[in-house]
Amino acid sequence: MKSDWTNMDETEFIDGVRLEPENVLFAGKDKLRKSAADLTDEQIEYLSVAFLENDLPADQLPDLQGNLEQKRESRIVFDLIQKTKLTPPVIFYEHKSSLKRLTVKQKVFRMTTAGLSAAAAITVLILSYVFVPGFLPVRNNQVVSEIIQENSPETLLIAANKPIIVRSETVSIETDNIIPGIDISQTAEFVENTSMSETISMPDPSLAKEVITVLPVAAVFVPGSAGIDYQVPQLSLIASDNNFVAVAYDDSRGRVRRFIASAFREKILREKTYSDGPLRPYEIAKGSVAGINKLLGWDMEIKETQDKSGEVKSVYFSSTLLSFNAPVKKTDE
Amino acid sequence: MTVKEYNRAVDEYADAVYRFIRADLRDDDRANDIVQDSFEKLWNHVSEIEYPVSKSWLFSTAYHTMIDIIRKEKRMTSLEESNGMELLTDSQYTDLNEILHAALERIPEQQRSAVLLRDYEGYSYREIGDITGLSEAQVKINIYRGRVALKNYIGKIETII
Missing domain, CATH: 1.10.10.10 (Winged helix-like DNA-binding domain superfamily/Winged helix DNA-binding domain)
Incomplete structure (x- = not known):
């Protein structure tokens, strides 16, 4: 209890002790007062940036405006800062497609499409190989001696799938020295295989038969009125045995078909030199395989192998699931 | 985030991220790499990240990847070093x-x-x-x-x- 009385007395005592402030005023207040015009350059910069960022408190806006109205330098600073707003350039990311992912539906659709495409390509290849005659030409560059049947009166030549130019000359030859059974008039023509850049001149017509039977279609002497019962293209002369299969090249094909053929070879097969001749099934299959590889990142391969004479020996197909090497049948053997 | 939303993010944000990094680095190839890297990381976390935050996530990832590259190349300019x-x-x-x-x-x-x-x-x-x-x-x-x-x-x- 005594302790409580002591505390009470002390509290009352402290309450009675108060310091009263002196009644003194600061005389230099007016000197401390500032107007908007007194804002420093740094403050103007700060307020200008805040204004640009739409971050300036409403009660500070009049200060800024007041300063800008009174100080030209501040206006310049303010204007410059307002110009620092960047405008994004109009550029786009070009590789968006590489970033995208397939949904399950898209994956199923793509796999189905790819599978069907692959199956179609392989089917075309196999069917073409089996059913289409001349799909894999085996009669290229045949030795003339294998083709000419000497006892056949309508026999003449030539098995070569390259351009042939006929150079007309008039020569006198003896019929019996050439091919038995053929009635040859007094004019004849030399056939020149331009791809081999070789012309065989025959100063002595009696040597013609020998040349023909030895050389592989470099040049052949052709009697002018040999009575060929076969419609041949202009400027070319082709004859064969009874089993001759004409090359299915139709010059009367439309421009569109020629364009498609040349574009296919140029754009899809990426051939440096390309013709507008009819597309072979092998080329279509090759293009299909290339397209599927590019689309799906697969590694299928189709390739034809040739022997030294350029004759197709076999077709090789390879994929992760299936590989085969199909030899080419020679139809005339 | 679904695959569809991820692809939507590609359509909507790839340009912006690319512009930001390209303007910062001044290097098209690097910017391209960083964008691809950022979206690859987004794809790796596609099930964890919600679409609404994917934009800031992409920017953040791209920014930090860029900073790492800059630091590796010692191209970082500090305030003190700034000339x-x-x-x-x-x-x-x-x-x-x-x-x-x-x-x-x-x-x-x-x-x-x-x-x-x-x-x-x-x-x-x-x-x-x-x-x-x-x-x-x-x-x-x-x-x-x-x-x-x-x-x-x-x-x-x-x-x-």
């Missing part, structure tokens, strides 16, 4: 925006990124802070300093012109 706003007097500028982008190369990385995110994407201070890992106050001061630096640069250019 100020030396003028490219031999440059031929065609417009103010080009001048500003040239000036951007000469300000510190944090200021540059803050200004770019603010101007290109209109991000708030807080969003920029989330992307860059800075506080709002730091973002604000970076933007202020960046703007003043740009102002000084174009001021000198205007004086010359």
Whole structure:
């Protein structure tokens, strides 16, 4: 209890002790007062940036405006800062497609499409190989001696799938020295295989038969009125045995078909030199395989192998699931 | 985030991320790599990240990848090392925006990124802070300093012109 009385007395005592402030005023207040015009350059910069960022408190806006109205330098600073707003350039990311992912539906659709495409390509290849005659030409560059049947009166030549130019000359030859059974008039023509850049001149017509039977279609002497019962293209002369299969090249094909053929070879097969001749099934299959590889990142391969004479020996197909090497049948053997 | 939403993010944000990184690095190839890397990371976390936050996530990832690259190449410019706003007097500028982008190369990385995110994407201070890992106050001061630096640069250019 005594302790409580002591505390009470002390509290009352402290309450009675108060310091009263002196009644003194600061005389230099007016000197401390500032107007908007007194804002420093740094403050103007700060307020200008805040204004640009739409971050300036409403009660500070009049200060800024007041300063800008009174100080030209501040206006310049303010204007410059307002110009620092960047405008994004109009550029786009070009590789968006590489970033995208397939949904399950898209994956199923793509796999189905790819599978069907692959199956179609392989089917075309196999069917073409089996059913289409001349799909894999085996009669290229045949030795003339294998083709000419000497006892056949309508026999003449030539098995070569390259351009042939006929150079007309008039020569006198003896019929019996050439091919038995053929009635040859007094004019004849030399056939020149331009791809081999070789012309065989025959100063002595009696040597013609020998040349023909030895050389592989470099040049052949052709009697002018040999009575060929076969419609041949202009400027070319082709004859064969009874089993001759004409090359299915139709010059009367439309421009569109020629364009498609040349574009296919140029754009899809990426051939440096390309013709507008009819597309072979092998080329279509090759293009299909290339397209599927590019689309799906697969590694299928189709390739034809040739022997030294350029004759197709076999077709090789390879994929992760299936590989085969199909030899080419020679139809005339 | 679904695959569909991921692809939507590609359509909607790839350009913006690319622009931001390209403007910051001034290198198309690097920017391309960083965008691809960022979206690859997004794809790896596609099930964890919600679509609404994917934009800031992408920007943040791209920003930090860029910072890593810059640090590796020791191209980071600190405030102390900054040699100020030396003028490219031999440059031929065609417009103010080009001048500003040239000036951007000469300000510190944090200021540059803050200004770019603010101007290109209109991000708030807080969003920029989330992307860059800075506080709002730091973002604000970076933007202020960046703007003043740009102002000084174009001021000198205007004086010359």
